[in-house]
Amino acid sequence: MKPLIEVHSLHYTYLRGTPLETVALRGVDLVVYPGEVVGLVGPTGSGKSTLLQHLNGLLRPQAGRVVVDGMDLGDSRTDLRAVRRKVGLLFQSPEDQLFERYVADDVAYGPLQYGLPPEEVRARVRRAMLAVGLPPEAYADRPTFALSGGERRRVALAGVLALDPQVLVLDEPLAGLDPAGRRLLASLLEEWCAQEGRAIVWASHSMDEVARSADRMYLLAEGRVIREGTPREIFGDAELLLEHGLDVPAVTWVLRELARAGLPVRTDVLTLEEACDVLEGVLR
Amino acid sequence: MPHLAGAAKQPLIRVEGVHFAYPSAGGLAVPALRGVDLTIAPGEYIALIGPNGSGKSTLARLLNGLLLPTSGRIWVKGMDTADPRFRQAIRRTVGMVFQNPESQFVATVVEEDVAFGPENLGLPEEELRARVEWALQVTGLSSLRYRSPAHLSGGQKQRLALAGVLAMRPEVLILDEATSMLDPAGRHEVRRIVAQLHRAGLAILSITQAMEEAAEAERVVVLYEGRIALDGSPSEVFTDVGRLQSLGLDVPPMAHLARMLGARVPSFPPVVLTPAQMVAAVRERAGGGCR
Numbered sequence: 254m255k256p257l258i259e260v261h262s263l264h265y266t267y268l269r270g271t272p273l274e275t276v277a278l279r280g281v282d283l284v285v286y287p288g289e290v291v292g293l294v295g296p297t298g299s300g301k302s303t304l305l306q307h308l309n310g311l312l313r314p315q316a317g318r319v320v321v322d323g324m325d326l327g328d329s330r331t332d333l334r335a336v337r338r339k340v341g342l343l344f345q346s347p348e349d350q351l352f353e354r355y356v357a358d359d360v361a362y363g364p365l366q367y368g369l370p371p372e373e374v375r376a377r378v379r380r381a382m383l384a385v386g387l388p389p390e391a392y393a394d395r396p397t398f399a400l401s402g403g404e405r406r407r408v409a410l411a412g413v414l415a416l417d418p419q420v421l422v423l424d425e426p427l428a429g430l431d432p433a434g435r436r437l438l439a440s441l442l443e444e445w446c447a448q449e450g451r452a453i454v455w456a457s458h459s460m461d462e463v464a465r466s467a468d469r470m471y472l473l474a475e476g477r478v479i480r481e482g483t484p485r486e487i488f489g490d491a492e493l494l495l496e497h498g499l500d501v502p503a504v505t506w507v508l509r510e511l512a513r514a515g516l517p518v519r520t521d522v523l524t525l526e527e528a529c530d531v532l533e534g535v536l537r
Numbered sequence: 538m539p540h541l542a543g544a545a546k547q548p549l550i551r552v553e554g555v556h557f558a559y560p561s562a563g564g565l566a567v568p569a570l571r572g573v574d575l576t577i578a579p580g581e582y583i584a585l586i587g588p589n590g591s592g593k594s595t596l597a598r599l600l601n602g603l604l605l606p607t608s609g610r611i612w613v614k615g616m617d618t619a620d621p622r623f624r625q626a627i628r629r630t631v632g633m634v635f636q637n638p639e640s641q642f643v644a645t646v647v648e649e650d651v652a653f654g655p656e657n658l659g660l661p662e663e664e665l666r667a668r669v670e671w672a673l674q675v676t677g678l679s680s681l682r683y684r685s686p687a688h689l690s691g692g693q694k695q696r697l698a699l700a701g702v703l704a705m706r707p708e709v710l711i712l713d714e715a716t717s718m719l720d721p722a723g724r725h726e727v728r729r730i731v732a733q734l735h736r737a738g739l740a741i742l743s744i745t746q747a748m749e750e751a752a753e754a755e756r757v758v759v760l761y762e763g764r765i766a767l768d769g770s771p772s773e774v775f776t777d778v779g780r781l782q783s784l785g786l787d788v789p790p791m792a793h794l795a796r797m798l799g800a801r802v803p804s805f806p807p808v809v810l811t812p813a814q815m816v817a818a819v820r821e822r823a824g825g826g827c828r
Binding site (some may be wrong): 436 | 692794801
């Protein structure tokens with residue numbers, strides 16, 4: 254299968270050539286294939302945000318390559334607008350960046366900027382609002398300030414989806430939402446990604462969230478990829494995560510502690526259901 | 538039940554019949570709190586939870602006088618927050634740390650940032666020094682005192698915001714989602730320091746969306762649509778799954794696991810809230826057959 258995004262030995266240094274220069278990326282390799290949710294974890298300062306900003310061309314590679322659906326971001330002739338339509342980026346707390354007074358206007362802003370015809374914009378706004386669970390009949394004319402935090406975040410997501418991207422790049426998409434809001438948004442994202450040829454890159458500090466959502470994940474530290482694999486493979490190596498200031502999901506922690514206490518339990522467990530099966534075995 | 542024992546003492550904060558509405562452009566007030574009564578005793582550790590928009594942050598800002606009630610009254614150690622004469626004393630007593638620590642920094646050097654608040658209190662030089670040293674030490678920032686706040690990690694920044702508040706010697710610390718944007722190591726650091734401050738007698742009011750974090754408090758207060766919907770110990774509040782889910786909340790993951798296990802292994806105890814409790818409960822009963 255052809256990857257949607259390919260990153261090869263990407264390097265990036267902030268304030269290069271000044272006394273304040275800071276190396277953020279020291280040779281990162283990453284691929285994103287259609288149909289997968291790729292988790293990205295790493296401590297503060299590991300280079301995650303810098304990497305995310307390369308994926309839709311907000312930053313151009315200083316060394317190494319970033320290729321999005323065949324478009325090379327290092328090539329100055331590459332049209333970054335085309336890249337940004339392919340890869341939608343949702344920052345942390347994007348609800349703080351809503352600026353139109355009414356919901357539908359905010360969602361329509363991107364498509365209008367791209368000069369799409371009005372009927373096409375209307376159709377896209379409608380599709381995007383439905384995809385995030387905000388039916389246009391009820392929400393299009395609502396003032397954005399009167400929405401809850403969870404609703405505002407979904408409006409921000411709809412604004413990105415209205416550009417009809419193939420890849421969504423999300424930075425802490427569920428942080429700060431209440432439990433019901435988290436459940437809803439996680440299932441909406443899963444549904445969106447299930448459609449032909451789409452993929453999600455999901456960066457988070459919540460190991461439980463990544464364990465539940467990602468098909469494959471990367472562990473970043475000090476500007477390098479320390480490990481790539483399935484959540485089961487990576488969370489199975491608790492020492493590696495702890496060494497880098499990260500964590501394991503709560504159920505993995507519990508089973509690891511029980512194994513250390515001498516109980517015969519598997520420790521490569523990620524979900525409550527699996528943990529329940531394993532624990533039932535030792536409790537019977 | 539620690540909060541009942543605490544309630545017998547003179548309350549640190551008393552909230553009575555408080556309503557609050559944000560003024561809006563059209564003149565139409567948006568109600569955020571609709572009649573809240575709450576008492577906080579010295580030294581209590583309370584988790585304040587509730588769905589987005591339930592009024593948690595509004596309540597926090599009312600407690601230290603950043604906002605004033607539209608109706609009803611709030612007393613901090615007997616001082617009415619609406620009385621301007623008490624404004625300074627109330628802000629010293631009730632310290633607040635927010636989600637984004639950067640918004641609280643005022644100086645370009647860590648040590649100076651910590652000293653900024655107490656400097657404005659006109660304290661003697663010796664007392665000022667002692668407070669800054671203490672705050673840096675408690676938050677583990679002594680070795681970073683000459684750094685620029687901008688060059689600290691996420692966890693270190695939040696510890697600096699905390700140090701600045703602690704240097705004012707507050708009696709209650711309000712944390713408004715103070716760890717929600719931190720990486721796991723940063724989150725652990727801040728939570729460990731907060732637990733230590735609580736053991737030393739500081740009252741804590743922690744606003745959080747992380748149910749597993751709320752499970753570690755002594756008392757859980759649930760806000761819903763501007764009113765207090767539940768108020769009790771974590772084991773009281775977190776056993777009612779149906780009620781919590783109807784309020785847009787949830788029980789901590791370990792409470793779910795305990796319920797699922799309890800359905801298959803009838804002897805398994807229903808009240809397990811934290812991973813450590815789960816480990817203990819399983820170890821106690823493992824391999825016991827019909828114990």
